[in-house]
Amino acid sequence: MLVIVAPGQGAQTPGFLSPWLEVDGVADRLRGWSDVAGLDLVRYGTEASEEEIKDTAVAQPLLVAAGLVTARALFPDENLARETVGAVAGHSVGEITAAAGAGVLSAHDALTFVRERSLGMAEAAAVTATGMAALLGGDPEAVAAKLAEHGLTAANNNGGGQIVAAGTLEQLEALKADPPAGTRVIPLKVAGAFHTEHMAPGVRRLAELAPTLKVADPAVAYVSNRDGEVVQSGAEVLERLVSQVSSPVRWDLCMETLQQLGATAVIELSPAGTLTNLVKRNVKGVATLALKTPADLDKARALVAEHGAHASGGQEQNA
Numbered sequence: 001m002l003v004i005v006a007p008g009q010g011a012q013t014p015g016f017l018s019p020w021l022e023v024d025g026v027a028d029r030l031r032g033w034s035d036v037a038g039l040d041l042v043r044y045g046t047e048a049s050e051e052e053i054k055d056t057a058v059a060q061p062l063l064v065a066a067g068l069v070t071a072r073a074l075f076p077d078e079n080l081a082r083e084t085v086g087a088v089a090g091h092s093v094g095e096i097t098a099a100a101g102a103g104v105l106s107a108h109d110a111l112t113f114v115r116e117r118s119l120g121m122a123e124a125a126a127v128t129a130t131g132m133a134a135l136l137g138g139d140p141e142a143v144a145a146k147l148a149e150h151g152l153t154a155a156n157n158n159g160g161g162q163i164v165a166a167g168t169l170e171q172l173e174a175l176k177a178d179p180p181a182g183t184r185v186i187p188l189k190v191a192g193a194f195h196t197e198h199m200a201p202g203v204r205r206l207a208e209l210a211p212t213l214k215v216a217d218p219a220v221a222y223v224s225n226r227d228g229e230v231v232q233s234g235a236e237v238l239e240r241l242v243s244q245v246s247s248p249v250r251w252d253l254c255m256e257t258l259q260q261l262g263a264t265a266v267i268e269l270s271p272a273g274t275l276t277n278l279v280k281r282n283v284k285g286v287a288t289l290a291l292k293t294p295a296d297l298d299k300a301r302a303l304v305a306e307h308g309a310h311a312s313g314g315q316e317q318n319a
Helices: 020-022 028-035 041-046 051-054 056-074 078-084 096-099 108-129 141-148 169-177 196-214 234-244 252-261 272-282 295-307 315-316
Strands: 002-006 087-090 130-137 153-157 160-169 181-186 221-222 265-268 287-290
Touching: 002 056, 002 096, 002 272, 002 295, 020 028, 020 041, 020 056, 028 041, 028 056, 028 108, 041 056, 051 141, 056 078, 056 096, 056 108, 087 096, 087 252, 096 108, 096 169, 096 221, 096 234, 108 272, 130 169, 130 315, 141 160, 153 252, 160 169, 160 234, 169 181, 181 295, 196 234, 221 252, 252 272, 265 295, 272 287, 287 295
Parallel strands: 002 087, 002 265, 087 221, 265 287
Antiparallel strands: 130 160, 130 181, 153 160
């Protein structure tokens, strides 16, 4: 079974969209979406500095637009894509890309949603000085106890002993000075404590927007960050996208579900690499491809042909 995944904030790098502008239709599509996103997506994806694209209000719409445009390059026919792909999943803001790929939201509404999400989270992050740090290794129970001791939240569980803690900068400094035994603490370049109670204002903003959006039930299996469950209702997908802003990301459970569904290949949309690396470490026997540039399209199409629903045995795997 073929799975398409979309990365979250932090995956972007300066100029990562430059090679994609050589693909027919990409530049025009990005310019059209720029009006919806309220950003010059072409400039931010090709010319902007690392500091500019780290801004939450820029990074999130840019990531969703990049995922959608590279998905369209791989699957020019959206209907064929939904007949070929067995499941989709996204990490954090990548869930919006996944929702659009599954047909829950149109590209226009996905970009409208992520624009409001990014602005709401940026505003929430400005209220209190907060951040995030990755913890690698250590005993899971000891890590959980230490985070609780310092008042931190396990905002992301990425599997394989990788937890991302979030909270105030003072709490993170205390964790750095007093880490769980056997762990390495790595500060992350993000603007706030995402997926924690600090983002509650962003949830309220999205809750007001949600009733104005048109949703459809997913055309393929949609695997949710909340608990790794496959969500079959478009209305529930949207509700989860709203609450996800202040709720932990359980990517570990998403990977478990993909394995249970019978995933045989995973393609990560641009800016790719983070999620395929996690899948390689945690889901054995699955082919992976990071769709970083158009030079990767031929290899991606070969995986689609081999592992998609129309490949030999694909229908049985999707049943």
